[in-house]
Structures are given as C-alpha cells and as structure tokens.
Amino acid sequence: xxxxxxxxxxxxxxxxxxxxxxxxxxxxxxxxxxxxxxxxxxxxxxxxxxxxxxxxxxxxxxxxxxxxxxxxxxxxxxxxxxxxxxxxxxxxxxxxxxxxxxxxxxxxxxxxxxxxxxxxxxxxxxxxxxxxxxxxxxxxxxxxxxxxxxxxxxxxxxxxxxxxxxxxxxxxxxxxxxxxxxxxxxxxxxxxxxxxxxxxxxxxxxxxxxxxxxxxxxxxxxxxxxxxxxxxxxxxxxxxxxxxxxxxxxxxxxxxxxxxxxxxxxxxxxxxxxxxxxxxxxxxxxxxxxxxxxxxxxxxxxxxxxxxxxxxxxxxxxxxxxxxxxxxxxxxxxxxxxxxxxxxxxxx
Numbered sequence: 220x221x222x223x224x225x226x227x228x229x230x231x232x233x234x235x236x237x238x239x240x241x242x243x244x245x246x247x248x249x250x251x252x253x254x255x256x257x258x259x260x261x262x263x264x265x266x267x268x269x270x271x272x273x274x275x276x277x278x279x280x281x282x283x284x285x286x287x288x289x290x291x292x293x294x295x296x297x298x299x300x301x302x303x304x305x306x307x308x309x310x311x312x313x314x315x316x317x318x319x320x321x322x323x324x325x326x327x328x329x330x331x332x333x334x335x336x337x338x339x340x341x342x343x344x345x346x347x348x349x350x351x352x353x354x355x356x357x358x359x360x361x362x363x364x365x366x367x368x369x370x371x372x373x374x375x376x377x378x379x380x381x382x383x384x385x386x387x388x389x390x391x392x393x394x395x396x397x398x399x400x401x402x403x404x405x406x407x408x409x410x411x412x413x414x415x416x417x418x419x420x421x422x423x424x425x426x427x428x429x430x431x432x433x434x435x436x437x438x439x440x441x442x443x444x445x446x447x448x449x450x451x452x453x454x455x456x457x458x459x460x461x462x463x464x465x466x467x468x469x470x471x472x473x474x475x476x477x478x479x480x481x482x483x484x485x486x487x488x489x490x491x492x493x494x495x496x497x498x499x500x501x502x503x504x505x506x507x508x509x510x511x512x513x514x515x516x517x518x519x520x521x522x523x524x525x526x527x528x529x530x531x532x533x534x535x536x537x538x539x540x541x542x543x544x545x546x547x548x549x550x551x552x553x554x555x556x557x558x559x560x561x562x563x564x565x566x567x
Contacts (some may be wrong), residue, residue, distance in 0.1 A: 260339035286319040294339075294523055312337030314352045314560070329362040329372060329414070349389055352556075353382040353450075360423070363414055370415045375465045376423055378406040378476070378492075381433075395436075402445040403433035406494075408472055419478040428472035430494060432467055432533070440464045445535025470496035484515040487557055506530040510556075529554040 223317030295496045297311040316337045323330040339352030357379045370425040381404070386397035408428025414421045434440045434447045440462035443449025473493040481487045492507040511525030 230399075232471075259486075268440070274276070274432055276411065284325040286322040288318070288566070290318045290564060290566045291520070292316050292475070292562055292564035294558070294560035296560045308339065308344040308346075309392070310343040312339065312351055313342040313388065314558070314562075327364045327367060329360075329364075331358075331360045333358040347392070350384065353384060355379075355381050355383065358481075360412065360421075362414070370413055372414060373409075373413045374412040374423060375407070375409050376412075376425065376428075376472075377517055380404040396444075397441070398436045399501065401434045401436040401439050405429075405431040406472060408457070410472070421474075421476045423472070423474040425474075426471040428470060428494070430468045430470065430472075430496070431465060432468075434462075437461065437464070446531075468496040468499060470494055470501075481512075486513045486515075488513065488547075503532050504530075505532065516561075518564060519563050520561070523558060523563045525558050527556040527558075 231266045238530055293313055294314045295311070298307070299309045300307045314337060317335070319334045321332045323444060326376075334355075335354065335356040337352050337354040337360075340351065341349045341351040343349075343369055357377075359377045361376075362374040362375055364370075364372045381400050381402070383399060384395065385395040387398075388396050389393070406428055408425035410425030410427070412423040413420055432445055432447060439445075440447050441450035441458070445461060445466075447464040447466045448494065450458050451460040452557065453459055473491075475489070475491050477487075477489045479487050487510070489510045490508070492505075494505045495502060495532045502556050507529050509525065509527040514522040530551065530553050534552075534554075
C-alpha cells in the first residue's frame with residue numbers, strides 16, 4: 220500500500236512539473252477586469268496539450284470598417300540653355316500635391332472623406348519666384364441606401380475650397396487679387412448619389428445646395444471681388460458702407476468623379492462640378508472641370524497630362540489699361556490651366 224501511494228505521488232509530481240513547463244502565464248486584455256493570468260500553450264502550433272483541448276480559444280482580430288488612401292507627389296519640369304542661338308530663359312517649376320482619402324463602409328451606411336492639397340512654384344531666369352498652383356479642397360459625403368444591393372444612396376455632401384497664399388496678376392506684386400479664404404467656397408446640400416460597387420464612379424445630384432462665398436480680406440471685399448457686395452461710396456469718395464465679406468446662394472449642384480484604366484499603366488480621372496443659383500440669374504452655370512491622364516512608369520515615377528477649366532459668373536476680370544487706346548474689358552472669363560510633367564509619387 221505504501222509503495223502504491225509513493226508511486227502515485229511520484230507520477231503526480233512529474234505531471235505537475237511537466238504542465239508548468241508547457242503552460243506560460245500571459246496577460247490578456249480580454250480578462251483584465253479580473254486581473255487573472257491566462258495560461259496558453261508555449262507551442263501554439265500544436266494547438267493541444269497531449270490530447271487536451273485548447274484552454275483559451277483564439278481571439279479574432281477586430282473588424283475595421285475604415286479604408287484609407289494616402290498619396291504624396293511632385294511634378295517637375297525644367298529647361299536650360301547654353302549658347303543657344305535661338306535664345307531663351309532657363310526655367311524650372313514644380314508642383315507638390317497630397318491626396319488623402321478615408322472611407323467608412325458598414326452595412327447600408329457610407330461615409331467618404333477626401334482632402335486634396337496642391338502648391339506649385341515657377342522660377343525663371345532674371346525673375347522672382349511665381350506661384351503656379353495653389354489649392355486646398357475638402358470633400359465629405361455621407362450616404363444611406365435602403366437595400367444592400369442598391370447603387371443609389373440618399374446623400375448629404377459638404378465641399379470646401381480655398382488656397383494657401385496670396386495670388387497676383389504678375390508682374391504686379393503689390394496688389395493681391397486673392398488670399399487665403401479670399402475666396403473660400405463652402406457647399407452643403409442633400410440629394411442622391413449613384414455609386415456602383417464595380418466601378419470607380421460617383422454621380423451626385425442635389426436639388427437643394429447652399430453655396431457660401433467668403434472674402435475675408437476687406438480690401439478685396441470693398442472691391443466686390445468674387446461676387447460679394449462691394450463697398451458704397453459717396454460723391455466725394457468717402458466710404459458709406461464697407462463691402463460684405465460673405466455671399467450666400469441656394470441652388471442645384473451636380474457633381475461627378477470618375478476613374479478608369481483606359482490602357483495598361485494609363486488611368487483617366489475626371490472631376491466635374493456644375494452649380495446654378497435659383498434666385499440670381501438661374502441657368503447661368505458655374506463650371507469646375509478637371510481631367511487628367513496619369514501614366515505609370517514604375518512604382519514611384521509617373522507622368523501626368525491634364526487640364527483644369529473653370530467658369531464663374533461672379534469672378535470678374537478687372538479692367539486693365541493695356542495702352543492708350545486699348546482696354547481689357549471687365550467681366551467673367553473662362554479660366555484654363557494645363558499641366559504636363561513627370562514626377563514622383565509615393566502611396567502609403
């Protein structure tokens with residue numbers, strides 16, 4: 220009997236020592252309420268301890284409903300001359316850009332947020348630096364669909380646009396024609412958005428959109444820049460009322476973004492926004508249209524060809540005396556910017 224008890228004691232001691240070697244105490248946040256150690260097998264690849272089931276089941280990774288896209292880039296162009304008989308000025312220009320996107324998708328809810336920033340400079344021989352591009356744009360769209368397979372969303376859209384630094388009509392550097400928040404544009408409206416899951420396409424229509432124009436520079440506001448009500452003066456030139464710094468409109472907004480791979484390593488992107496006000500000259504459409512062809516050389520080097528077209532009836536061209544009998548008329552003009560360059564892009 221004593222021998223049997225002794226043998227049983229030896230076996231139990233041996234198993235206890237072996238179990239302590241196999242099990243390692245760890246802390247798990249899932250059990251932090253009780254502050255108790257949780258024992259897991261040292262060799263997780265085995266999954267079992269000599270025929271026993273796992274003591275603690277695996278904890279699944281947390282589900283995230285957010286997706287993101289970050290891209291930084293710079294487009295460069297340069298020209299240099301040395302003993303060039305035809306003549307010419309050395310020049311170099313560069314445009315830096317950032318594109319940051321955050322998507323939230325859960326069930327029938329969708330929330331897309333996008334920030335676009337651009338800034339460019341141009342340097343020519345015997346001239347001071349000039350600004351070639353300047354933009355801050357933020358877009359946010361919240362949508363809800365009634366059926367999981369529907370491509371139509373009830374949507375609310377917010378859009379904000381302005382710039383970083385002063386803008387000038389070169390070579391005049393003393394009188395800025397634009398500044399940060401002069402202008403600043405803010406759109407807020409509700410409508411419907413078409414967003415198919417198998418295409419990189421969104422088409423938004425809003426019958427009720429508020430457009431607010433901000434000119435937070437009093438000198439520009441006094442001149443009635445960008446459509447705000449200008450200052451009122453008496454016959455002697457004394458100011459009776461300062462110019463207003465805001466202008467509010469309500470109208471119709473149509474907005475579309477489309478991205479398509481048209482050929483191997485060639486992508487076409489198209490953004491267009493159309494707006495008309497109900498009360499002030501209904502049918503006179505403000506246009507903001509940008510399209511680009513992006514050619515991928517490799518993971519980091521890309522080429523870009525594109526254009527940006529704008530028309531806003533509230534943005535007037537200042538009257539400018541070009542000569543003794545030649546005057547530039549005052550009124551709205553079609554604005555055009557064209558880009559062609561090769562640059563570096565980094566996505567993360």
